[in-house]
Amino acid sequence: MFIGEEANKQLLVEKLIQKFIRENIARNIDVHLEVYWSSSEPTATNDSNQGSYIRSYPLYIDCLELYNQGFQKDGIYTISLETGPRLVRCDQNNGGWTVIQRREYGEESFYRSGQLYVDGFGEVYGDYWIGLENIRYLTETSSSLVIEMETFGDTSPNEAFARYSNFQLDSGSNQYRLAVSGFEGDCDDGLEYHNGAKFSTYDFDNDIASDRDCADEGQGGWWYVMCYDSNLNGPYSHSSYVNVVNDAGITWASCWGYGYSLKRVEMKVKRN
Numbered sequence: 001m002f003i004g005e006e007a008n009k010q011l012l013v014e015k016l017i018q019k020f021i022r023e024n025i026a027r028n029i030d031v032h033l034e035v036y037w038s039s040s041e042p043t044a045t046n047d048s049n050q051g052s053y054i055r056s057y058p059l060y061i062d063c064l065e066l067y068n069q070g071f072q073k074d075g076i077y078t079i080s081l082e083t084g085p086r087l088v089r090c091d092q093n094n095g096g097w098t099v100i101q102r103r104e105y106g107e108e109s110f111y112r113s114g115q116l117y118v119d120g121f122g123e124v125y126g127d128y129w130i131g132l133e134n135i136r137y138l139t140e141t142s143s144s145l146v147i148e149m150e151t152f153g154d155t156s157p158n159e160a161f162a163r164y165s166n167f168q169l170d171s172g173s174n175q176y177r178l179a180v181s182g183f184e185g186d187c188d189d190g191l192e193y194h195n196g197a198k199f200s201t202y203d204f205d206n207d208i209a210s211d212r213d214c215a216d217e218g219q220g221g222w223w224y225v226m227c228y229d230s231n232l233n234g235p236y237s238h239s240s241y242v243n244v245v246n247d248a249g250i251t252w253a254s255c256w257g258y259g260y261s262l263k264r265v266e267m268k269v270k271r272n
């Protein structure tokens with residue numbers, strides 16, 4: 001990097017780096033700078049004015065921190081979770097929301113084991129579940145949850161959102177018990193019924209229906225009770241009709257009934 005003799009060289013360098021990072025994907029990046037404090041290109045024999053230093057740009061803890069640091073475009077970013085750096089989708093248009101679940105393409109199976117629900121699965125450029133442990137970590141401090149839902153356009157309302165001013169998960173030893181409250185939205189609530197429930201998968205039946213296996217009925221992983229009002233990790237149906245297996249689909253019953261499977265869902269969290 002060649003910098004002229006003008007004043008504020010350091011500031012100029014910083015601005016160039018910030019611009020570089022903004023124009024690229026944010027990532028943990030060590031920028032090794034070689035700064036030439038002269039107006040001419042240095043030569044091997046004339047480097048007396050050359051300085052260098054390494055400036056480390058840290059990972060951000062979530063999309064809100066990225067937003068506050070000036071990364072305000074929607075996109076894929078790297079954040080630092082307890083388990084290490086991870087790519088996530090950030091909804092920056094709405095002020096720094098970290099996407100924890102996304103259903104849109106229908107190519108990723110959500111009928112997954114408990115371990116995969118803990119660790120996360122899927123593809124950040126497609127559909128994914130960020131993992132219960134990561135959700136717990138992201139919402140350790142008071143956080144909100146927003147769920148955006150979209151239909152196939154053949155019913156009303158075509159879209160709806162649900163927002164909860166409190167959303168937190170208990171530890172893994174307590175099966176990631178759900179704490180959710182403070183609903184507002186433009187259709188009815190479908191999650192507070194699940195408040196206090198433990199997370200269930202086909203191999204970990206933590207629902208309260210002793211004679212039923214709600215994860216099998218819902219064909220997904222969720223905070224099943226007896227069994228569900230919402231089933232946003234249910235099987236993707238490429239039409240509005242629910243999947244043929246156990247009549248399960250991506251459902252939000254309070255708004256569209258148990259028979260309607262959604263086209264697109266996004267769940268995202270933000271620290272309050």
Ligand SMILES: [Ca+2]
Pocket residue numbers: 205206207208209210211212213214
């Ligand atoms: Ca059961």
